[in-house]
Amino acid sequence: MRSDEADGAEVRTLGPEDLRAHRALMNQAFSGGTVVPDDATFGEGAEKNVHGVYVGGELVAALGIRPYQAHWGENVVLPLGGIAGVATRPEARGKGYVDALLRHSLRVMKDAGQVVSALYPFAWAFYRRYGWDFVGEKRIVTLPLSEIKSAPEGANVHALPTDNADALERELSPVYTVFARRYRGVFTTGTHGWQGTLRHNNSKTTYAYIYKEPGKDVADGYLLWRYGDKGGEIRQFIANTPAAWRGLLSLLHYFGTQVDEAKATLPGDAPLWSHLMHWRLSVKTEPVFMGRVVDVAGALASLSVAPNAPDAVILQITDEHAPWNNGQFGISSEGGKVEMRPIRDAGVQPDVACDIQAFSQAFWGQPSLTELRRAGRVTVSSKETAEEGFAYLASLLPAAPVFTLDDF
Numbered sequence: 001m002r003s004d005e006a007d008g009a010e011v012r013t014l015g016p017e018d019l020r021a022h023r024a025l026m027n028q029a030f031s032g033g034t035v036v037p038d039d040a041t042f043g044e045g046a047e048k049n050v051h052g053v054y055v056g057g058e059l060v061a062a063l064g065i066r067p068y069q070a071h072w073g074e075n076v077v078l079p080l081g082g083i084a085g086v087a088t089r090p091e092a093r094g095k096g097y098v099d100a101l102l103r104h105s106l107r108v109m110k111d112a113g114q115v116v117s118a119l120y121p122f123a124w125a126f127y128r129r130y131g132w133d134f135v136g137e138k139r140i141v142t143l144p145l146s147e148i149k150s151a152p153e154g155a156n157v158h159a160l161p162t163d164n165a166d167a168l169e170r171e172l173s174p175v176y177t178v179f180a181r182r183y184r185g186v187f188t189t190g191t192h193g194w195q196g197t198l199r200h201n202n203s204k205t206t207y208a209y210i211y212k213e214p215g216k217d218v219a220d221g222y223l224l225w226r227y228g229d230k231g232g233e234i235r236q237f238i239a240n241t242p243a244a245w246r247g248l249l250s251l252l253h254y255f256g257t258q259v260d261e262a263k264a265t266l267p268g269d270a271p272l273w274s275h276l277m278h279w280r281l282s283v284k285t286e287p288v289f290m291g292r293v294v295d296v297a298g299a300l301a302s303l304s305v306a307p308n309a310p311d312a313v314i315l316q317i318t319d320e321h322a323p324w325n326n327g328q329f330g331i332s333s334e335g336g337k338v339e340m341r342p343i344r345d346a347g348v349q350p351d352v353a354c355d356i357q358a359f360s361q362a363f364w365g366q367p368s369l370t371e372l373r374r375a376g377r378v379t380v381s382s383k384e385t386a387e388e389g390f391a392y393l394a395s396l397l398p399a400a401p402v403f404t405l406d407d408f
């Protein structure tokens with residue numbers, strides 16, 4: 001168990017002896033003060049992932065670091081620490097306990113090789129101070145089902161039995177993975193919250209439909225549907241081909257005989273308007289969540305680049321909460337690997353400078369390094385090599401769509 005001292009408070013990893021105190025803290029913060037049941041648990045496998053602050057023998061604040069694996073485009077998977085369950089007892093708030101916990105969590109994630117992190121903020125400004133920033137773009141869409149047309153591809157849509165979640169997961173996983181590899185941030189099928197996704201809830205069935213063409217081994221899409229209180233809830237809409245889009249929309253056309261509208265959350269690059277354009281189709285755009293690079297050197301080392309990329313950049317990063325990222329670094333590529341070494345000579349001028357928030361966004365790929373430069377978040381110096389250095393960095397950190405299918 002790790003332990004750190006912060007202003008007389010002990011910051012440490014919680015164990016089974018802390019379970020009831022932790023559950024009481026979570027229930028007060030997130031469940032309206034629900035009484036702690038006798039059989040309270042941290043949740044399966046969560047014990048070693050919860051960290052807390054103890055003051056005078058009392059647990060006053062806690063957070064969890066969930067160990068996820070995130071697809072990072074076609075060929076890379078990165079270990080990701082998902083920060084969740086951040087809470088301080090009301091009488092202990094405003095004393096910097098979450099500050100201490102977030103600093104501690106960055107060290108824990110680095111030691112665990114979790115080179116990136118993500119979280120859903122209660123307030124964007126709060127976590128921004130600690131180096132996380134908004135990444136990605138998702139669309140929360142309200143589909144007017146009666147305006148969707150049926151299509152011949154609808155014949156390829158089949159209902160799957162919903163009484164065996166494990167069998168369902170096995171059937172959907174390959175389709176999920178084809179979709180996931182198009183994005184940065186979608187968790188691998190092994191760490192996706194299938195139980196939460198597929199479970200029936202509030203006495204309502206979660207229905208599963210798959211799009212599979214005759215004679216093909218692999219399905220090209222699926223849709224998870226639940227009847228909500230005010231319309232339909234499309235829990236996942238995964239369509240990997242234009243035909244799958246048409247087929248699944250055709251299914252929704254027939255749901256339109258019962259339900260006027262349904263909501264879905266889609267990636268920012270989903271070709272929705274190419275399939276359905278109507279004044280009653282409403283789209284709300286939001287960031288996917290907040291992302292951070294925990295370990296810049298480790299994150300860069302996980303990227304693959306062209307084997308003999310000749311360029312280099314001197315990058316200055318400001319990161320006051322993760323000192324190992326703070327400073328000036330020479331970044332170059334050797335034999336298809338990206339290397340980063342600190343530059344201690346104060347006389348060297350950087351080509352490019354940014355804070356960890358902007359670097360994190362560029363590493364995730366949305367907003368891109370070029371967009372961040374336009375927004376004044378990344379500066380390029382007047383050095384002769386600076387533009388070349390920026391171009392090299394932009395080639396390492398290309399624009400890429402970010403998405404996730406998990407809440408945590």
Ligand SMILES: CC(C)(COP(=O)(O)OP(=O)(O)OC[C@H]1O[C@@H](n2cnc3c(N)ncnc32)[C@H](O)[C@@H]1OP(=O)(O)O)[C@@H](O)C(=O)NCCC(=O)NCCS
Pocket residue numbers: 029030061085086087088089092093094095096097098099100120121122123124125126
């Ligand atoms: C959010 C929460 C965890 C913060 O805990 P804390 O121990 O008070 O955190 P810290 O003392 O390290 O930081 C508090 C400081 O954050 C800053 N802060 C608080 N809310 C903020 C916001 N919305 N935006 C920017 N800064 C904010 C303030 O400067 C505050 O200090 P001050 O009010 O005394 O000036 C706590 O209020 C809590 O448990 N809330 C209920 C559960 C919750 O919403 N959790 C977050 C889930 S993502």
